[in-house]
Amino acid sequence: MTIKNRAYIMGAYEHPTRKAPDKSTAQLHAECARGALADAGLTKDDVDGYFCAGDAPGMGPLSMAEYMDLRLRHVDATDIGGSSYLMLVSHAAQAIAAGKCSVALITLAGRPRSEKPRAPNPMQPEAPWEWPYGIATLNAYALCAQRHMYEYGTTSEQLAWIKVAASHHAQHNPHAMLRDVVTVQDVLASPMVADPLHRMDCCVVSDGGGALIVTSPEVARSLKRPRVSVIGAGESVKHTMGGRVDLTYSAARVSGPIAFAEAGVTQADIQYASIYDSFTITVLMQLEDLGFCEKGQGGRFVADGNLISGVGRLPFNTDGGGLCNNHPANRGGITKIIEAVRQLRGEAHPAVQVPNCNLALAHGTGGLLGTRHGSATLILERQS
Amino acid sequence: MTQRIISAPIVTPETEHFWQAAQQGRFLLRRCTACHETHWYPRAICPFCLGDTVWQEHPGAGTIYSWTVMRREAAPFAMGYVALDDGPTMLADFTGIEFDRLKIGMRVKLAWSDTVNGAKMPSFTGG
Numbered sequence: 001m002t003i004k005n006r007a008y009i010m011g012a013y014e015h016p017t018r019k020a021p022d023k024s025t026a027q028l029h030a031e032c033a034r035g036a037l038a039d040a041g042l043t044k045d046d047v048d049g050y051f052c053a054g055d056a057p058g059m060g061p062l063s064m065a066e067y068m069d070l071r072l073r074h075v076d077a078t079d080i081g082g083s084s085y086l087m088l089v090s091h092a093a094q095a096i097a098a099g100k101c102s103v104a105l106i107t108l109a110g111r112p113r114s115e116k117p118r119a120p121n122p123m124q125p126e127a128p129w130e131w132p133y134g135i136a137t138l139n140a141y142a143l144c145a146q147r148h149m150y151e152y153g154t155t156s157e158q159l160a161w162i163k164v165a166a167s168h169h170a171q172h173n174p175h176a177m178l179r180d181v182v183t184v185q186d187v188l189a190s191p192m193v194a195d196p197l198h199r200m201d202c203c204v205v206s207d208g209g210g211a212l213i214v215t216s217p218e219v220a221r222s223l224k225r226p227r228v229s230v231i232g233a234g235e236s237v238k239h240t241m242g243g244r245v246d247l248t249y250s251a252a253r254v255s256g257p258i259a260f261a262e263a264g265v266t267q268a269d270i271q272y273a274s275i276y277d278s279f280t281i282t283v284l285m286q287l288e289d290l291g292f293c294e295k296g297q298g299g300r301f302v303a304d305g306n307l308i309s310g311v312g313r314l315p316f317n318t319d320g321g322g323l324c325n326n327h328p329a330n331r332g333g334i335t336k337i338i339e340a341v342r343q344l345r346g347e348a349h350p351a352v353q354v355p356n357c358n359l360a361l362a363h364g365t366g367g368l369l370g371t372r373h374g375s376a377t378l379i380l381e382r383q384s
Numbered sequence: 385m386t387q388r389i390i391s392a393p394i395v396t397p398e399t400e401h402f403w404q405a406a407q408q409g410r411f412l413l414r415r416c417t418a419c420h421e422t423h424w425y426p427r428a429i430c431p432f433c434l435g436d437t438v439w440q441e442h443p444g445a446g447t448i449y450s451w452t453v454m455r456r457e458a459a460p461f462a463m464g465y466v467a468l469d470d471g472p473t474m475l476a477d478f479t480g481i482e483f484d485r486l487k488i489g490m491r492v493k494l495a496w497s498d499t500v501n502g503a504k505m506p507s508f509t510g511g
Contacts, residue, residue: 122394123396125396125398125425125427126425127394128393128394128395128396128399128425129424129425129426129474129475130475131391131394132390132391132392132393132499132505133463133475133476133477133505134388134454134457134461134463134477135463135475136454138454139452139454139463142452143450143451143452143464143465144450146450146451146452146464146488147449147450147488150450150488191455191456192455193454193455193456194452194453194454194455194456195451195452195453195455196452197452240424240425240473240475241431242421242423242424242430242431242432242472243422243423243424243425243471243472243473243474244472244473245449245465245467245472245473247449247450247465370450371475
């Protein structure tokens with residue numbers, strides 16, 4: 001069974017807030033749900049499938065279904081960090097194709113700027129062997145960047161180009177946290193936070209969220225919005241492999257080919273790409289593993305503005321991405337999908353809109369690239 | 385410079401013996417009785433073939449596979465992956481090495497670090 005053309009993203013909403021000290025996390029989820037339903041032209045009572053991940057408060061779909069009084073016949077709470085929401089689109093498409101639901105609601109929301117992080121679970125088996133060493137998101141990704149530089153000669157200047165491209169896009173987004181255009185020199189002059197990553201190699205921390213509506217073809221045809229078809233999806237995980245550690249590649253090496261094969265398209269066909277950008281190195285490794293360039297050539301690929309819309313070959317993260325715009329709940333997956341939907345609808349900011357954008361890719365990484373992570377790839381097509 | 389405080393190890397029934405041996409200065413890996421491969425982190429069940437495993441001492445020498453320095457902390461610290469000689473690659477911190485000297489391929493050897501409750505954690509220092 002394929003999901004190709006069996007489900008459509010018909011609603012997308014990115015919460016405008018970037019700091020929400022006066023709201024609860026459940027409230028933010030519900031505000032995002034309301035926004036996505038309004039965007040699709042549907043109501044709460046149309047929703048029969050609900051999908052959320054670890055950012056949802058309480059017992060995930062149980063608590064949120066009650067908060068919003070959803071009456072459901074299908075739920076899914078797959079949680080692999082920031083990649084969850086791309087997986088959830090795929091799972092929603094699978095559920096719709098199997099007849100388990102016809103209007104799927106996916107929500108993400110969180111308040112990392114306004115509340116303390118939840119304590120991690122000390123019973124996770126890797127915890128005794130990592131936590132005492134001060135493992136964190138930042139140094140786990142820095143270890144990948146360090147090894148990539150060693151193996152392939154990647155430079156800090158090349159990584160900086162990814163941030164530069166994101167900043168060129170963010171200047172047009174009134175909601176973006178960082179709207180100043182920066183240069184390679186600016187990135188290199190920012191403080192070294194975890195060798196070889198500088199502060200400007202890192203994404204923002206923001207409160208907020210987003211939501212998506214995925215529907216059956218029948219429901220999609222009844223709505224007025226442009227139809228964005230899910231034509232390919234892949235997912236995988238990668239870890240330390242029993243101590244046979246290899247930091248030079250990510251699970252995108254598995255998820256990407258699955259998605260491309262299902263969609264029946266190639267990298268050269270992709271007009272716009274949303275690439276998870278927790279750090280600049282995240283983007284570089286995913287571009288290589290998704291096959292947009294050869295392994296080790298990511299540095300050359302991203303340099304000289306190749307990711308800037310209207311300038312380079314592969315416009316990416318035209319909302320400013322996690323590096324400049326928004327990284328709600330420390331999970332950027334859903335904003336990756338939302339900006340891809342905007343591009344395919346022709347609703348991105350005119351300064352960054354890709355002309356006649358019919359085919360886009362969205363990719364997410366969840367967890368820590370330097371230890372264990374999930375990867376999820378979606379290929380989306382506008383259909384009239 | 386502020387001294388970094390290392391939290392006490394999390395001891396589980398599966399790995400209790402590792403920490404007892406560490407207290408005596410012995411560094412143990414798990415080796416599979418079926419496929420004979422050693423792995424990291426230590427598990428009762430071999431991740432390669434799901435066979436049973438036994439403890440085996442390792443000399444604790446290896447090379448740095450990757451490293452980083454967390455510079456924003458009150459007490460900046462270095463950590464990374466060490467590829468053990470004829471063994472798995474493991475995460476650890478680096479002690480007694482000037483940050484400027486850290487590089488991939490550098491020889492390192494085991495150096496036990498004290499934690500808050502007196503238990504020992506494996507760290508690595510210049511070899």
